[in-house]
Structure formats: C-alpha cells, structure tokens
Amino acid sequence: xxxxxxxxxxxxxxxxxxxxxxxxxxxxxxxxxxxxxxxxxxxxxxxxxxxxxxxxxxxxxxxxxxxxxxxxxxxxxxxxxxxxxxxxxxxxxxxxxxxxxxxxxxxxxxxxxxxxxxxxxxxxxxxxxxxxxxxxxxxxxxxxxxxxxxxxxxxxxxxxxxxxxxxxxxxxxxxxxxxxxxxxxxxxxxxx
Numbered sequence: 276x277x278x279x280x281x282x283x284x285x286x287x288x289x290x291x292x293x294x295x296x297x298x299x300x301x302x303x304x305x306x307x308x309x310x311x312x313x314x315x316x317x318x319x320x321x322x323x324x325x326x327x328x329x330x331x332x333x334x335x336x337x338x339x340x341x342x343x344x345x346x347x348x349x350x351x352x353x354x355x356x357x358x359x360x361x362x363x364x365x366x367x368x369x370x371x372x373x374x375x376x377x378x379x380x381x382x383x384x385x386x387x388x389x390x391x392x393x394x395x396x397x398x399x400x401x402x403x404x405x406x407x408x409x410x411x412x413x414x415x416x417x418x419x420x421x422x423x424x425x426x427x428x429x430x431x432x433x434x435x436x437x438x439x440x441x442x443x444x445x446x447x448x449x450x451x452x453x454x455x456x457x458x459x460x461x462x463x464x465x466x467x
Contacts, residue, residue: 283343284308
C-alpha cells in the first residue's frame with residue numbers, strides 16, 4: 276500500500292484519517308505538526324516531525340495531504356503548500372466511499388471530499404479544497420482552489436466560488452451567484 280504523510284494533526288486531521296482509512300488506498304506513515312506534539316498520536320498515527328522536516332520527508336515519501344483545517348482564510352494551508360513547490364510531491368484527491376461524485380465532475384489535486392458530500396455533473400472543484408461532510412456542490416458549479424465548503428453547505432447550480440473562500444456550515448448560495456475570491460460566508464446564511 277502507498278504511504279502518505281499528513282500535514283496537520285488537529286481536528287480536521289481526525290476527519291481526514293477516517294476518510295483515508297475507509298478509502299483504503301493509502302497507509303498513513305506519519306503526521307507533521309508542531310514541535311511540542313512530536314511523539315503524540317492522532318487516532319493511533321504518530322506525529323513524526325514539523326514543517327521544518329518536510330525537505331527530509333520529501334526524500335523518503337512521495338504522497339502528502341494537507342490535513343490543516345480552514346476556518347476563514349487558508350493562510351496556513353497556502354504557506355505549507357508553497358513549501359512543496361518545485362518538488363515531486365503528489366497530493367492525491369481523496370474521496371470518501373460514502374460520498375457521491377459524478378463521473379461528469381472534476382476535482383483538483385489535494386482536495387478531500389468528506390462523508391456524504393455530493394458533487395454533481397458538470398461541477399468543477401479546484402485544488403486543495405475541503406468539501407466537508409454532507410455538503411452539496413450542484414451541477415455546473417465551480418469551486419476555486421483552497422476553498423472550504425463546510426458541513427451541510429449548499430452550492431447551487433452554476434455558482435462560481437472564487438479561490439481561497441470559506442462557506443460556513445448550512446450556508447446556501449442562490450443559483451448562478453458569483454462569490455469573489457477570499458470571501459467568507461457565515462454559517463446559516465443565504466448568499467444571493
């Protein structure tokens with residue numbers, strides 16, 4: 276089985292581990308987090324280093340996934356991903372077996388689709404996105420890179436979400452709406 280290194284050991288990491296275990300394509304070789312957490316475990320997987328260890332890890336591992344959560348701006352995720360530029364690192368797309376992704380949809384590298392999420396025909400999701408549990412990306416919608424569509428959020432047909440945006444839990448976007456880059460949509464909001 277292919278080994279993968281997870282970057283970030285917080286709550287989002289816990290959810291990602293569950294998806295990775297269910298998908299059964301990768302073996303988690305370790306987690307990168309803060310220095311004081313080295314040696315701790317997340318769901319039985321050891322924190323083996325910090326972001327300063329990424330250059331050394333790139334010599335032994337090919338597959339990585341950003342398991343740093345994103346509430347609001349993705350600054351930390353962007354900073355860490357920039358450390359991989361020019362490397363041979365592979366960020367696979369991860370999809371829960373409990374999610375539905377149309378064969379007519381596309382999903383970028385490093386994106387994770389969590390349990391019971393749905394991505395319909397003609398939708399396009401960019402790179403390094405979090406499509407969280409029970410969220411819906413409807414037909415022909417576009418989600419830019421480094422976006423987080425939180426739990427239960429609904430992105431209706433033809434919506435365009437700019438890169439580095441956050442849609443809060445249970446938010447709803449009116450069809451064909453354009454949400455600019457770097458937007459923050461609060462939970463339980465109708466965006467029109």
